[in-house]
Amino acid sequence: MTEERENFPVDVLFVGAGPSNLSAALHLVKLIDKHNESIDKGEKQGQKLDEVAIALIEKGAEIGSHAFSGAVLDPVALKKLVPDFKEKECPLESEVTTDAVYYLTPKGRKFKLPITPPPLQNHGNYVISLSKFTRWLGNLIEETEKVDIFPGFAGVELLYEDNKIVGVCTGDKGIDADGSKKSNFEPGYDITAKVTVLGDGPRGNLTKKLFKKFNSQSKMLPLLYETGVKEVLEMPEGKVTPGMVIHTMGYPLKKDTFGGTFIYGMSNNMLSIGLVVACDYHDPLMDPHLELQKLKTHPFIKDVIDGGKPVYYGGKTLAAGGYYSIPQLAYDGCLVVGDAAGLLNAQRLKGIHLAMLSGIEAAETIFQCLVSDDFSEKNLAAYAKKVKEGPIGQELKKVRNFHQAMSKGLYKGMFHAGLQFITKGRGLKDPMLVGEDYENLQSVKLYYGLQGPPKDQGLKFDNVFLMDKLTDVYNSGTKHEEKQPSHLIIHDPEICAEKCIPRYDAPCTRFCPAQVYELETNEATNEKFIKVNFSNCVHCKTCDLKDPYENITWNCPEGGGGPEYSVT
Template sequence: MEREVLEFDIQFVGAGPAGLAGAIHLANLIEKHNQSITSGAPGTAIPETTIAVLEKSARVGAHGISGAVMDPRAIAELMPDWRERGCPIGSDVTSDDVMFLSSGGQFRLPFVPPALENHGNVVLSLGDLVGWLAGIAEEKGVLVATETPAASPLVENGRVIGVRTGDKGINRNGEKKPTYQPGADCHAKATVLCEGPRGTITKVLEQQLELTAGKDPQVYATGVKEIWEMPAGRVQKGRVIHTMGYPLSNDTFGGGFIYGLSDTLWSVGMVTGLDARDPTSDPHGNLQRMKTHPYVRALLEGGKPISYGAKAIPEGGWYAMPKLSADGLLLCGDSAGFLNGGRLKGIHLAIKSGMLAAETLFECLVANDFSKPRLSGYDRRVEASWAATELRSMRNFHQAFDSGLLVALPRTGFQMFVGGLDPFGDHLKGHASHERMRKLAQVHPAGKPPVPKADGVLTFDKLADVYLSGTLHDEDQPVHLKVADVNVCATQCRAEYGNPCQHFCPANVYEMVTDEGRPKRADGSPELKLQINASNCVHCKTCDIADPYQIITWVTPEGGGGPDYKKL
């Protein structure tokens, strides 16, 4: 069976806020331009333009997850009548609290740091938002292709000419099934990567095209989130609570959030830095522990979780962003690190990046010139935008936490008042997330601490939460989590780090199980082997990021597989 070749003018990879905003804005610009030409303005009309958005999930929004409190600045630029058109917000923000939690008590900050003030912002579900945007894009003639994962880049003579989508109908042994269907080669004059954090194609092209040369390494956190359904009257719609402290140690970046999504729904989540020193650091476990705090427990009492998900978050800031353009290529959204860690926000920056990409592509269409110099206009647009101003103002935010929370608080406060400058310099060097992990014996000389048992009412184990994520994959397909050498897992990693993949994965994908085919060790303990439960995967990319040996590679599974998030 021959591989189909599809020709588009412009293609966006990923139907998140960046890709969909870019497609909508480009369609609007073309329509406005052609209307002006029809009305007698000088110039030439742009011929019919094919704009495609390729999305790996079964429906747009199924893989969409964020906190989410959105700054509406960018969406108001995209469509000034966004409210009138029915943008699916949960609520306008009605109150802000920042809480410092200890193991048994809490302290409300007497003021909200400027970066965390949310007056004028809205609480929403990212999945609902992108589902709505997809409908608008389709109304404008954009092709939104679901179950179409971009698996590999197509590069000729240093120019990105498109992407190859994933094959379907391959069994777990790599053999073709009767349902085999090869992926298509999707060619375009320009490809815009909006894959989200640690994108599969972005990761390949960053190395192949040297997009990260001279840049700081990106550093990530993992956000884990549950939606709790509460009895009527128990949720203050629009209430925003951020927490710091418990259950995280002083030297672990992160914090919690509780948002009133509606009058019956709490959005409850925890962000844990993947640059944690402790190899047993567990983002899912941290959320469960946070919920046991008396302050949080009281808010959730009488409710039940109805949805769950997890996602990596690019926290590196301005200096960790890759080059944003190359020959035939633009990068947007989380793929390019458009996230303000100090404000805990990225949706508005993703939308703005997509719009700036669209303006660059519109210029290319008018000039009929998609050369590398013309596409580099995107970099200049970003540099001159309010998005860049905002990102530069938080350029050293995450790095300030390298010395721990108590030192970071005054440092980040200083940064916020002087435009991002840190007391120790204008450019604090970053580090890759996995580089800070210490050996197990250094952190826990007496062995791993016990894992609290879930009670099934307030706290839940990973498998129970994975069920709430709706994740589903065809079991008879190649494992999409590629481990270069499983012997490292059974020997070196077990001895040095205690197999941290069992802890940092929020979906119980990685398990060390008894290897019945090998004799016991000298101390009588069994030999272990890695078992990969790929069907549990929620596509968060944590393993690809946090593995201390960097031997795990996340690749796209068959299209349509993965989580089916609701209200996340």
């Protein structure tokens, strides 16, 4: 970056406006206010923290526009952060009213579990829209007038002094596709801070580089992921029971593929239906979006969503490796929170409350560092200790081998998961070791054998009930400035042409839930190549972690680009 960049110094910088950083910023303001009030009243000795400069940057065009989840919220963290959340009109769709779990068969049958497994019991939880929820948290922060919030600013690189993190540089705006400056060019900023809090989500572009620089992945297990896709349907009047929660297993996923589906009843005649697939699957032809469409054809599901019109869509990865995958969380001048830290309970399919708790823990550690004016790794390590030994770690330790067990397939996985439930997470082997997600993909020839893959199953997209990818991408509101360099980098096209396409039949055209990658043929040479439609990207980052040759890198596009989630 040769362009002279303006320096914007702050004390505390939050990168990413997800539940973790929003909770951290709000809690930190409250701690500082309480500290100052106590000193004013003579209840506490010490120096006031009168002018703490706090900033939060978010790559989305506004708070909530990139927030995507199922979502059912365990309110444990919300009650701690905002005890009067109902009086403050928290946008809860509904308290959970009913729970049910079904096993679906390929022949259209269903079997309801007589008892909902304890991890999937949701009494006392709430169905929410995460995009609405994060906007609400953002509004609470804005009301304090003590945090500068900058949506549309993407953090693209960490700033270092030796090995100390001293801030983030934001991306330039107004760069043409060839790298030249357009008339509206604006250089990014160097935002320097005493402490930088990275909440850039699963497979975050900044945390990925941070972990690599310091070799700070867990010594036990790598961060492991799942890909979730979801549609929100507009239903006929009276068809939806708000607070209804249904989970299913079995069809449409194969027995060697871990995943499941969810249906949540929302308010205003809206219903969300989604499918989650563990990214350690073997099938090179796996297409999560296609599997979601297949799900909708099952007689049971078709009856539940009959008359519904898909109006919103989205996709996201979930860091689901669990306790043994948690990386180093504290550095000299930096903390990692939420999804970026892999804090998700895969057994419960819940992570929002853990992300919020991590933000609260981060705020309490940062507050102590502000008082002592010491932001060294030694001081900030108190946060990592709280995460591992406190409520977050206690919850994750009980399910520490769940994702790894389910990677063995549905039936073996259920057996191991049952033993783990009895032994509080241990099971037969502790830890259960698995490799990176991309290492598990098998070639078409190996997976399907001599008979080859099955023929077309006759699924016809009508874009009224069964949606093709491009129509669903339209429903996600995804927009990018198309005259900019692609934020999706295929490092070596020859690997695609000579290795990946012949061996795996271009898996990126399927594991991407947004039709970013297309297989095309050069008419002159008859060679196949991958065309990248980066403007379709919903920022799920599946391509960055599932490509079998690690040949794709996801970077932040120009700030403000991406999906425009509002009800997801």
